[in-house]
Amino acid sequence: MTSERLSVVVTRRLPEAIEARMRELFAVEFNPGDKPMSREALADAMRRADVLVPTLTDRIDQGLLSQAGDRLKLIANYGAGVDHIDVATARARGILVANTPGVLAEDTADMAMALILAVTRRIPEGLAVMQAGDWEGWSPMALLGGRIRGRTLGILGMGRVGQALARRARCFGMEVQYHNRRRLHRQIEAEHEARYWESLDQMVAHVDILSINCPHTPSTFHLMNARRLKLMRPDAVIVNTSRGEVIDENALTRMLRAGEIAGAGLDVFEQGARANPRLRTLPNVVLLPHMGSATREARREMGEKVLINIQTFADGHRPPDLVVPGMA
Ligand code: DGY
Secondary structure (H helix, E strand, O other): OOOOOOEEEEOOOOOHHHHHHHHHHOEEEOOOOOOOOOHHHHHHHHHHOOEEEOOOOOOEOHHHHOOOOOOOOEEEOOOOOOOOEOHHHHHHOOOEEEOOOOOOHHHHHHHHHHHHHHHHOOHHHHHHHHHOOOOOOOOOOOOOOOOOOOOEEEEEOOOHHHHHHHHHHHHOOOEEEEEOOOOOOHHHHHHHOEEEOOOHHHHHHHOOEEEEOOOOOOOOOOOEOHHHHHHOOOOOEEEEOOOHHHEOHHHHHHHHHOOOOOEEEEOOOOOOOOOOHHHHHOOOEEEOOOOOOOOHHHHHHHHHHHHHHHHHHHOOOOOOOEOOOOOO
8 A cells, every 4th residue: 555645544643743754655635623522523534534533532333433444554553552442443443543552651650750749749738728818927836748758659550650660669768569460570660669469358458558550441440349349448549541441430429528638639530521520629639631741752652653654554564563352
């Protein structure tokens, strides 16, 4: 296949340099308004294009894939997570799926660390005092948080982001523990000075801070359900920079309100942009609008990965970041 006339539809605005390069390489349609495309518009794009470049705001399910035209051969996702794409159905229809792993991990781990600090050191509460002009000066007992050094951090999902977080946590003097589908190689475990828990229940009951870093798959949906959340200590904090669906958000909200969990730092929510409104009213909760990977550098590198995936495919090879069903 030649890249000359490969027709590519991109569903959201991307960095200018990436869009410019795509324009040079492909017959590309962009979405200058940057509004998530309707289902009808997506279906139409999938009937016409050779390559679709969606993001996590596009749900590419079985229904949409069944309407895809014969031309559609590659879904080159702009993003690492692919839980919005029915990868198995795509592959069954001969459509490859690629993603952009590796270039978001450090930034996402920074954000997880930022949330850990924000919740345990009550940074938003301090900011609110300052912004309201209410600060009357230093006081020994004002806005006391908890010391980070010596705390036990449980990392649920020890992939790229989990390991990047472990490195940061060690620098802050935290004790790192983790649970993962597969235990890490002993040498990597030793590098992180991380203790493996085969039982998630046992780890959850043990840690001061729990960070969610596993992808959302059918087997991780509500992994932190009401029963597991109840195993957490009442003085523990939970942080999520992965996907909202891993936590039962309503159960978490109830427990935060009841003081059964001390705090939460959430960058992602079960219903996408619709966070449980009750979370907004809680002083022990820090909410962010899914900005874990939102750096100019990550967005550019994600775009470069998309370009490489499409161009490699156009040159007749397997895209380097091919996603295989059940891999995520
Ligand atoms: C991804 O790429 O899946 C990330 O969640 C975006 O921040």
